[in-house]
Amino acid sequence: MTAYLDWLDSQRRAARLTLENYRRDLAALQRLAGGRPPETLGAHDIRVFVARLHGEGLGGRSIARRLSAWRGLFRWLVRHRGLAANPAEGVRSPRAPRRLPKALSPDQAQMLLDADADDGVLAVRDRAMFELFYSSGLRLAELAGLNLSLAADLEEGLITVTGKRGKTRSVPVGGKAVAALREWLVQRPAMAMAGEQALFVSRRGARLGAGAIRSRLARWAREAGLGVHVHPHMLRHSFASHLLQSSGDLRAVQELLGHASIQSTQVYTHLDFQHLAKVYDAAHPRARRRDQGK
Template identity: 60%
Template sequence: MTPAAAVDAWLAELSDQRRLSPHTVSNYRRDLGKLLAATGETPLASLLVHHIRRFVAQLHGQGLGGRSLARTLSAWRGFFGWLGERGLIKANPCDGIRPPKSPRMLPKALSVDETARLLAPFEDDDPVLGARDLAMFELFYSSGLRLAELVALDCEVLDSVAHEGEIRVLGKRSKLRLVPVGSKAREALAAWAALREQLAKPGEKALFVGQRGGRISPRLVESRLARRAVLLGLPAHVHPHMLRHSFASHVLQSSGDLRAVQEMLGHASIASTQVYTHLDFQHLAKVYDSAHPRAKAK
């Protein structure tokens, strides 16, 4: 089996059997492309730890940061593990290799006031598109959805939204979770549902559709949110994941219940959710700096 064929076989297994998202599989393909480019004519079975260390150093020298290198190494480690299970290599050359550390980047979140401005109704040049956009963004913020989860929703969720105030979401690794939908999001969804037929083509199941009547694309959601933020004078580079971060940060600030936020976000590990405790501390620090007499007297 050639290296390229082995990569194709492993990625096909990840997609078909482990049900990884197309986006994740695409990232893995790109990471493994870096591996094949670095190995050149060297057989995969001949690679040792020092080869992988050199490849990582080369990528780091080209400007790849710690987090990107960690993901790349994870893809390589998984691929070599797969080769080892099939007897194609004797040992995993990625075992024990750690990527260089990089500064921890906190997710960017909007303030409560900024979020309220973003979700305030305003006159759009197309009322149908405006109703759709408001429903999407209210649902993002109300339920902490990922972008892929939002575009994958079908119209069948409207019944559970109307009657139970919640929806079932198919998240990463095909894990189902139940998320609440707030009153503002329910109102926006009802308004969009009343207008959806003006845009959707016959038989389309997708809840959110584009101007051609089919399921909306992630890129279009991103561009519509960025457009809305600019029109409303909000900070630049507002993106869908920022609404997810804002949801988590605001719920944690109000409740302090990290476990509940983990469940609603669909994080497999509490460590992924703990980053929002840092956001909460930043909020407290700003309040301290603006209110405490000794803080003012710097």
């Protein structure tokens, strides 16, 4: 294993942190193998080792990283030491639990969007941005890339955005977002540089960047007293989960979010179920017996 690490250092120019991670992951392989040379290990041994790591409480992502390091070692042994096959090649780590996106409650979303801001024209701009985030479920890059030309679509309550891989979609815009956008369009000429086509501009008059949008939203959340860090994607999650709770139409939510696959949208069914489960536990007389029996 030392020879392999030396090869990573000298031939692959691996970073110091990468080498430290590999050294730790390969030390775990040595421990699990009980001193047996790696050349003597088979696929069954690797599966047993994965099961042991899982039993020790190691998470799926950490196990996947260790498997990746082991595969690299065995691949090197195949190429440079004549090992017949890579025993870790077909072994998979336990599936890591999917992290559910965090969403605001409807009350929190209302607190955020109804917050009083005293930044003059900046507050008008920010309110238009955040209303549009929540109203239409836009991605950060989609909102930052909007141009002034969308103003013509507001009469129909729709805007067209360009999403991932250059795909465009039309999304509805709610009444409050339309009103906020119209107010911003009145104020925008005072900030925008001549010829600037971006819908949302900075103090300097140029297109507002993604980092600035994140910063302004986090500031609004603090001043609104939400007590949680709010980022643009959280408003997109909130849009999706609140819409699904009200409509139950997963396909419609998929189209509005611009997801290529329904699997990407199905995570919001879990958010919806969590909400329903809390309501059930709080309201159903047979659910409350769990607390009463303690």
